[in-house]
Amino acid sequence: MTRTFLCFLVLVCIACSSPTPRTFDGQAAYVHVVKQCELGPRPTGSEANRATGDYIISELEARGWTVETQEFTYRGTPVRNIIGKTGEGPVILLGAHYDTRRSADREDPSQPVLGANDGASGVAVLLELARTLERDKLKHQVWLTFFDAEDNGQLDGWEWCVGSSYMAAHLEVMPAAVVVVDMVGDADQQLYLEYNSDPTLQTQLWELAATLGYTQTFIPEYRFSIYDDHVPFAQRGIPAVDIIDFDYAYWHTTQDTPDKVSAASLERVGRVLEVWLEEKLR
Ligand SMILES: [Zn+2]
Numbered sequence: 001m002t003r004t005f006l007c008f009l010v011l012v013c014i015a016c017s018s019p020t021p022r023t024f025d026g027q028a029a030y031v032h033v034v035k036q037c038e039l040g041p042r043p044t045g046s047e048a049n050r051a052t053g054d055y056i057i058s059e060l061e062a063r064g065w066t067v068e069t070q071e072f073t074y075r076g077t078p079v080r081n082i083i084g085k086t087g088e089g090p091v092i093l094l095g096a097h098y099d100t101r102r103s104a105d106r107e108d109p110s111q112p113v114l115g116a117n118d119g120a121s122g123v124a125v126l127l128e129l130a131r132t133l134e135r136d137k138l139k140h141q142v143w144l145t146f147f148d149a150e151d152n153g154q155l156d157g158w159e160w161c162v163g164s165s166y167m168a169a170h171l172e173v174m175p176a177a178v179v180v181v182d183m184v185g186d187a188d189q190q191l192y193l194e195y196n197s198d199p200t201l202q203t204q205l206w207e208l209a210a211t212l213g214y215t216q217t218f219i220p221e222y223r224f225s226i227y228d229d230h231v232p233f234a235q236r237g238i239p240a241v242d243i244i245d246f247d248y249a250y251w252h253t254t255q256d257t258p259d260k261v262s263a264a265s266l267e268r269v270g271r272v273l274e275v276w277l278e279e280k281l282r
Contacts, residue, residue, distance in 0.1 A: 040114070050080075113254065116260060196225055224244075
């Protein structure tokens with residue numbers, strides 16, 4: 001056996017035995033923020049929105065998730081929810097909206113919102129979880145759910161949370177729990193308890209965050225009451241939590257750009273969900 005062949009064998013063995021890192025990586029999640037923003041503003045019905053949905057689907061499929069879509073029309077506009085499914089048992093639904101607001105009405109209503117934090121950050125966390133969740137550790141079926149049409153509320157009579165409301169109204173299986181992540185990427189992260197969220201589940205998640213050392217950012221105090229994608233599920237009696245950082249100066253402005261988002265913030269939220277799903281849920 002030649003030395004070259006031996007080296008080759010050793011290299012092959014290293015390649016076989018070193019698994020892809022399967023711990024949630026904030027930098028990898030941040031790449032998903034950038035890629036979504038490169039498509040431009042992504043309001044429901046736009047070409048960029050469709051392309052974002054296609055990106056989500058291809059990422060889920062590449063990681064071995066079973067993908068379903070839910071398509072319908074709202075006020076003449078096509079809407080598409082996307083669900084990646086894996087595992088068996090009671091359903092845990094993690095959700096984020098992937099559309100962005102078509103009007104930056106807190107600043108200049110004629111301009112759209114790029115939505116690096118408001119939209120892309122939650123999607124990025126779910127897509128990185130699609131890569132890192134280890135199936136053999138899951139005791140539940142997991143649905144990674146990407147809602148369309150969350151963020152045009154009060155524009156020309158549109159409602160908020162159109163995609164998630166549709167999904168909550170058309171459930172064939174009732175999830176055991178729903179956790180929505182929205183605006184989780186702010187570099188100056190402050191995640192407070194939210195009044196419309198299930199108190200028991202919310203407390204579990206914040207306590208878990210504390211065990212991971214995130215007490216500065218998962219702050220166990222109530223602050224806001226938010227109508228977000230968790231509410232349609234909560235209204236059906238499902239324990240539902242919204243992880244959201246609503247102290248974000250660039251919310252619904254043209255300044256909601258990737259430089260305001262940090263990989264470390266994405267990583268903290270992703271790690272909490274990863275540890276919760278893989279180690280805590282029984
Ligand atoms: Zn928004």
